Amino acid sequence: MPTLFDPIQLGAIAAPNRILMAPLTRARGTREHVPTALMIDYYRQRASAGLIISEATGISQEGLGWPYAPGLWTDAQVEAWKPITDAVHEAGGRIVAQVWHMGRIVHPSFLGGAQPVSSSATTAPGTAHTYDGKQPYEQARPLALAEIPRLLDEYRRAAAHAIKAGFDGIQLHAANGYLIDQFLRDNSNFRDDAYGGPIENRIRLLTEVTQALVDTVGADRTGVRLSPNGDVQGANDSHAEALFTAAAGALSQIGIAFLEMREPQGDSSFRPNEVPPIAPAIRKVFAGPLILNSDFTPESAAQAVADGTADAIAFGRPYIANPDLVRRIAEGLPLATPDVKTLYSQGPEGYTDYPFAAEAVTA
Structure with missing residues (x-):
C-alpha cells in the first residue's frame, strides 16, 4: 500500500512525497501585484512539500481582485517571481504556479470602475475584499463570445510567463466560484450559446483553457x-x-499531469461540503494522479492514500503554521495552529515567523 512518504510522478514532476502544499492566498505582494522579497523565505521554508502549488496568481488585471495578491502578466511580476522559484529549487523543492481569473468576484474598484466579467449577468453574494475595506459585489457582465480568444491568450501568456519565471509547471484554478467555475455551474451560467445550457457546453471553457495551457507548457x-x-x-x-464527472473525464482525455480537488471531509468549519463526496465517481473517470484537499488530518490523509481514494493529499491551512509539515507528520509531532488575524496582513508576522519543529520543542 502506498504511504504519504512514497514518491509520486506528477507528469514531468517527480515529487519525493505525497504531502503537497495547497494554494494559499496570503496577500504579501504589492498594490501592483508584484511578488515581494518576503515571499522568498515563505516558499523556501516550505520546500520539503512533495510539490508546492503557489498562491492563486492573476493572469490579468481584469481577473485579479484580491488586495496585494501576485500576478503573472507583467515583466516586473515575472522578474520578482524568479528569486522565489530559485529559492524553492535551491532548497530541493518543486513549485507550480496556480493561474487565476476571479470573474465576478473582482470588485470594480480594481478595474477603474469597469464591470467584472462572468459567464452571465450575475452578482456574487456577500462582500469583496478591497483596498478600501469590504464592499458589496457588483453585477458582472457576460463575457462576450468575441472576448474568449483574448481570454485564452491571457491564459497562454500567464503560462509562458510562469515557465520563464522558473516554475516547474502550472495549475489552472477552475474551482471555488471563480471564472471557470462560474461557467461550469448551472446557477451562475445562464448562457444560450455554445458555452451554456447542457453540461457539454458548460465545460467547454474549462477544456479550451486547459488545452491552451497544455499547448503552451x-x-x-x-x-x-x-x-x-x-x-x-x-x-x-x-x-x-x-x-464534475464530465469535466474530469474531459480533462483525462486531454492528459493533464494531475487533478487536484477541494472536497471537504466530513464536518468542515471552512466552506462545508453540502453534497456527498464526488471524488469516488471522479476516480473512475480520471486516469491520472488524483489529489484531494481540505480538512484532512495526518491520519485521514494516510488512510486516503493507502486505500487508493487519492494518490496524494494537498494540505492548506496546516502549511501556514507548519513550514516543516512533512517532518511533523513523519515524526508524529504536534501541529501548530495558524493565527487568523495575520492571514492577509502584509508583514512577516504570521507568515515567515512560524517556527520549525526543532525550534518549537526547545522554545
Whole structure:
C-alpha cells in the first residue's frame, strides 16, 4: 500500500512525497501585484512539500481582485517571481504556479470602475475584499463570445510567463466560484450559446483553457483544480456529480499531469461540503494522479492514500503554521495552529515567523 512518504510522478514532476502544499492566498505582494522579497523565505521554508502549488496568481488585471495578491502578466511580476522559484529549487523543492481569473468576484474598484466579467449577468453574494475595506459585489457582465480568444491568450501568456519565471509547471484554478467555475455551474451560467445550457457546453471553457495551457507548457506540466462540492461563493449546481464527472473525464482525455480537488471531509468549519463526496465517481473517470484537499488530518490523509481514494493529499491551512509539515507528520509531532488575524496582513508576522519543529520543542 502506498504511504504519504512514497514518491509520486506528477507528469514531468517527480515529487519525493505525497504531502503537497495547497494554494494559499496570503496577500504579501504589492498594490501592483508584484511578488515581494518576503515571499522568498515563505516558499523556501516550505520546500520539503512533495510539490508546492503557489498562491492563486492573476493572469490579468481584469481577473485579479484580491488586495496585494501576485500576478503573472507583467515583466516586473515575472522578474520578482524568479528569486522565489530559485529559492524553492535551491532548497530541493518543486513549485507550480496556480493561474487565476476571479470573474465576478473582482470588485470594480480594481478595474477603474469597469464591470467584472462572468459567464452571465450575475452578482456574487456577500462582500469583496478591497483596498478600501469590504464592499458589496457588483453585477458582472457576460463575457462576450468575441472576448474568449483574448481570454485564452491571457491564459497562454500567464503560462509562458510562469515557465520563464522558473516554475516547474502550472495549475489552472477552475474551482471555488471563480471564472471557470462560474461557467461550469448551472446557477451562475445562464448562457444560450455554445458555452451554456447542457453540461457539454458548460465545460467547454474549462477544456479550451486547459488545452491552451497544455499547448503552451505541455500536458506533463499542467494540472487543474476543481471544487466538486456545494455552494462556493454563490456558485452551485443542481447535478454536481454529473457535471464534475464530465469535466474530469474531459480533462483525462486531454492528459493533464494531475487533478487536484477541494472536497471537504466530513464536518468542515471552512466552506462545508453540502453534497456527498464526488471524488469516488471522479476516480473512475480520471486516469491520472488524483489529489484531494481540505480538512484532512495526518491520519485521514494516510488512510486516503493507502486505500487508493487519492494518490496524494494537498494540505492548506496546516502549511501556514507548519513550514516543516512533512517532518511533523513523519515524526508524529504536534501541529501548530495558524493565527487568523495575520492571514492577509502584509508583514512577516504570521507568515515567515512560524517556527520549525526543532525550534518549537526547545522554545
